[in-house]
Amino acid sequence: MKTLKLLLPLILMSILSASAQKQSILRHQPGVIGDKGVRNEIYIPKVMGYNVYKADLHTHTIYSDGDITPALRVNEAWCDGLDIIAITDHMEYRRVEREIFQYMKDYIDPAYRGKGAVNTNVLNRDPDSNGILVDFNVASTAAEKEAKRLGIMAIKGVEITRGKLGDYNALFTTDNNALYDPNLEQTIRNARAQGAFIIHNHPQYSKNTESTLPPHCEDFYAKGLIDGIELANGFNHYDRLFDYCFKGKYTPFATSDAHFLISARFPNAGKEYYRNMTLILAKDRTEKAVKEALRAGRTIAYSANMLIGTEKLLLELFDACVEVEKVGTDWKKLGVVIRNKSSLPFAVSKDGKNEYIVPAHGTAMVYVGRNDKVLNLTITNMLYGVNKSPKVSFKL
Numbered sequence: 572m573k574t575l576k577l578l579l580p581l582i583l584m585s586i587l588s589a590s591a592q593k594q595s596i597l598r599h600q601p602g603v604i605g606d607k608g609v610r611n612e613i614y615i616p617k618v619m620g621y622n623v624y625k626a627d628l629h630t631h632t633i634y635s636d637g638d639i640t641p642a643l644r645v646n647e648a649w650c651d652g653l654d655i656i657a658i659t660d661h662m663e664y665r666r667v668e669r670e671i672f673q674y675m676k677d678y679i680d681p682a683y684r685g686k687g688a689v690n691t692n693v694l695n696r697d698p699d700s701n702g703i704l705v706d707f708n709v710a711s712t713a714a715e716k717e718a719k720r721l722g723i724m725a726i727k728g729v730e731i732t733r734g735k736l737g738d739y740n741a742l743f744t745t746d747n748n749a750l751y752d753p754n755l756e757q758t759i760r761n762a763r764a765q766g767a768f769i770i771h772n773h774p775q776y777s778k779n780t781e782s783t784l785p786p787h788c789e790d791f792y793a794k795g796l797i798d799g800i801e802l803a804n805g806f807n808h809y810d811r812l813f814d815y816c817f818k819g820k821y822t823p824f825a826t827s828d829a830h831f832l833i834s835a836r837f838p839n840a841g842k843e844y845y846r847n848m849t850l851i852l853a854k855d856r857t858e859k860a861v862k863e864a865l866r867a868g869r870t871i872a873y874s875a876n877m878l879i880g881t882e883k884l885l886l887e888l889f890d891a892c893v894e895v896e897k898v899g900t901d902w903k904k905l906g907v908v909i910r911n912k913s914s915l916p917f918a919v920s921k922d923g924k925n926e927y928i929v930p931a932h933g934t935a936m937v938y939v940g941r942n943d944k945v946l947n948l949t950i951t952n953m954l955y956g957v958n959k960s961p962k963v964s965f966k967l
Contacts, residue, residue, distance in 0.1 A: 613652040621852035626655035629826030634710040635660035641713040657726040694734040697753040707747035738772040773804040803874035825872035882955040918952040
């Protein structure tokens, strides 16, 4: 009995210790931010000799109308397995600034006290005589510092927003404070003068006409002011612009456009799919190499397990990720194994009717006729135009 009394505390301590370890393990799952955060690695082999970098190039923070800091936004990206992120806060719309101004009122120059924040919403009007007084480089600088600590890349950028005239991301800017002009076109030209890459964000098209873009947007394209198109923003896919994008040789993108927590924007990320990202095929993760890749159009837009890009790049990606092997026959069928080496799932159809899922780092078995010499597949979760999925053939 005495021995049992001595053992009970030890058993209890052992149970509590095991419970604590279990809670600790559960607490640091991928996507959880903290001093012991876990990164959810997304493996994609090299494609055409290029590294494949995972990027989200459209995000927001408290320095415009987002609800989290640049450092936290970068932490989310690291946990989610991204290699590159851009903070692209709005210049013309800064919702949180009014609250920050009130919080900081006793620190502000007496000349401005009691006047409140100025020019926090110039979407449809120009700034008054005060101009826009904030420092648009602060968010990018904070993101770059945190990205360096975590070993990923932060690209300097900003979102140019003018209400009905649309939204445009400028990437690789050098001084965001020198961009604004009352005229939208001139603002874009100011960004391009800094060497910026311009993306047309969540492009809205007229559903009542044959035109895929509003007239002012078509004019911007005709003048060579647009370099890329956001074909997927969150769960919105702008399918009517797929053909326009690829025929015009514009670079495709998929982004989160995150304003709140990524876990709220993509509630099942890491389970059913990853957050939106643009796959960038570049020589290395430097500004020079990434910019070269974007200008060369070597990107694939990923959104909810759908891959959108040129037919050539999609086929090259599939070829790099998938292996096919004949494994055996019975009296009338031939078994073919499709192995997926990547973290991206693929959906394939053998006859246009039956679809097979080749899971991430997994294998699918497809059966063909015993005397068949070729396996023809359509990759149904890839698109290079409206309802256009690439086809691939394997000799058996």
